[in-house]
Amino acid sequence: MNEVIIVGGGLAGTEAAYQLAKRGYSVILYEQRPKKMTEAHKTDMLGELVCSNSLKSMEITNAHGLLKYELLQYDSLIIGQAYQNRIAGGKALVVDRKKFSRLITEIIEKEKNITLKREIVGQIDKNKSTIVATGPLSGEFLENNFADSVKGNNLYFYDAISPTILTESIDFTRAFWGSRYIEDDNAYLNIPLSKEEYNKLVEMIKNAEKANVHEFDKELFFEGCLPVEEIARRGDNTLRFGLMKPVGIKSPEGFEKPYAVIQLRRENREGTFLNMVGFQTQMTYTEQKRVIRSIAALRNAEIIRYGSMHRNAYVKAKNVLSYNLSLKNYPNVFFAGQITGAEGYVESTLTGLIAAIQMDRYIKGKPPIEFSQNTPSGALLNYLFFNVTDNIQPMNINFGLFPPLEGKIGKKERREQMVKRAKWWIEKQKAEITENI
Ligand SMILES: Cc1cc2nc3c(=O)[nH]c(=O)nc-3n(C[C@H](O)[C@H](O)[C@H](O)COP(=O)(O)OP(=O)(O)OC[C@H]3O[C@@H](n4cnc5c(N)ncnc54)[C@H](O)[C@@H]3O)c2cc1C
Known part of the structure; x- marks a missing residue:
């Protein structure tokens, strides 16, 4: 045997x-x-x-x-x-x-x-x-x-998961493909935000309820990998100067110059789902849904994986x-x-x-x-x-x-x-x- x-x-x-x-x-x-x-x-x-x-x-x-x-x-x-x-x-x-x-x-x-x-x-x-x-x-x-x-x-040793959205559930009239500083590159889906939309989003992120965090998960953060709510708490412009910076992206016709930009990236070959770049979070699932769906392009978003940060080998x-x-x-x-x-x-x-x-x-x-x-x-x-x-x-x-x-x-x-x-x-x-x- x-x-x-x-x-x-x-x-x-x-x-x-x-x-x-x-x-x-x-x-x-x-x-x-x-x-x-x-x-x-x-x-x-x-x-x-x-x-x-x-x-x-x-x-x-x-x-x-x-x-x-x-x-x-x-x-x-x-x-x-x-x-x-x-x-x-x-x-x-x-x-x-x-x-x-x-x-x-x-x-x-x-x-x-x-x-x-x-x-x-x-x-x-x-x-x-x-x-x-x-x-x-x-x-x-x-x-x-x-x-x-x-x-x-x-x-x-840990995961730092940003929410992932089913591509077909996104409103493409409010988003466009393009990469920062690279012409004709479609690696990212960009969701442009006006000043008003950005400020509203930052407030929601700051006030969103956080999930219960295990003791052994509390020491996870370091500068390179902070939950989006922690970045938002550091100042109203921190997100706009960081992962949501509106620079290097050429807005196509019909779009205003953005005040801030949310970027999403393909996660599989087929591009059937996209990940919200840099949005790793410890918000509760209900709050993630509420915050994400407050963004006009994502108001019908089907979230196929919620964000999280855990010890996880x-x-x-x-x-x-x-x-x-x-x-x-x-x-x-x-x-x-x-x-x-x-x-x-x-x-x-x-x-x-x-x-x-x-x-x-x-x-x-x-x-x-x-x-x-x-x-x-x-x-x-x-x-x-x-x-x-x-x-x-x-x-x-x-x-x-x-x-x-x-x-x-x-x-x-x-x-x-x-x-x-x-x-x-x-x-x-x-x-x-x-x-x-
Ligand atoms: C805190 C926490 C909460 C989670 N909550 C959920 C949830 O609510 N829902 C969900 O779907 N998923 C959850 N997960 C994710 C995951 O699905 C579970 O961790 C799941 O138990 C993983 O199954 P596994 O068999 O890989 O590991 P485990 O179920 O953890 O089994 C591993 C086993 O290996 C044993 N072991 C480890 N090292 C050795 C060794 N050297 N010698 C002998 N034995 C050893 C351990 O004692 C343990 O029994 C959670 C994970 C964590 C860490």
Whole structure:
């Protein structure tokens, strides 16, 4: 029986252990808790939800719902248990967190192919088949073990996420493409603001409510990376002299000379979603929506990822990992969970499942599964491996990651068509994914 080591009994590591045990591997799952706790975990249970007890929407026409549907098709332990331990939460999959983690722990403890070791892993033996799923607070561990893999700024210790907007939801009559100081370059979408609009925006940003910040996130800021509200608080003109400076940009005909400019940049090859440059923030999600939609060009903006600033260890996947989630320079060692650059409970679970499936194929000498971009799994992998930005920020699932549909169709119909297309591809992938079980 082939032996596989998994480090970390969080959402990703537990899912990976379950999937490999099912495929006949002898799995050794290391979990450091309760010997050593992280700053976020409170129990010794596997698959603990460190914060909210919501796994987001269950609706199939919502990208989060579609992702859960896909995971259920592949027999995900975590998502299966989430549905088993569901409590009232409207359209969201809200779970009884204690029962959820307790049952997952019991299933893993009873699984004959899994040995659970409550030990802190220091050094990894890179010659052994290993999945590293040590979570977003394991930056030092990754640095100590994989300095040669992540050299050259390929390991991040925190995220500084600016809100990301679905391109098609922007009012293009109030914005124009162009780059500062470069003629005929369309790298940025510029939203020009008048003096009145700018002053109103600065006031709103300054007064917006901030989310609760964890103790361990409080020391994150440094001059090069301040939340937009902190910059605004330093003076009414600070934003206008910094990231919103109105210089170097040629306004096309029909636009007045701007007093300030908001810039957005493409985040994927297709340009289906754009990131608000320099707007990393700790405002609550409700306030972000209110502030963003107060800008005329963004009054109908669909925000597909909200801004945030957290301690969060992750790698630049496209430089460090192969598409099957193994390290480029240690093909026996796979990464899973938040450390891959995926964001969120369900997305972390997905990468655990993918790492396990791809490791199984690698050990058997089979080529990796190429996930279709029309499915949530493939759409997320596509972002991790083929994004065009150099400063990659963690990503959760959203329809902006899927290939756009041709023609002009309404939002509801577009979603329905995307779901239909995804289901077809999921069915096809399922056959390949479950063939060895
Ligand atoms: C404070 C905080 C709040 C979050 N809130 C949410 C939220 O509300 N909703 C959401 O969708 N996402 C949230 N996330 C993001 C993310 O989805 C979760 O962190 C998720 O738990 C990540 O899953 P994971 O399996 O990658 O890591 P984890 O679930 O953190 O699992 C990693 C495991 O590895 C163990 N480990 C680490 N190092 C070692 C070692 N050397 N030896 C042995 N074991 C080790 C840890 O003890 C831990 O059990 C939050 C993240 C943080 C940090």
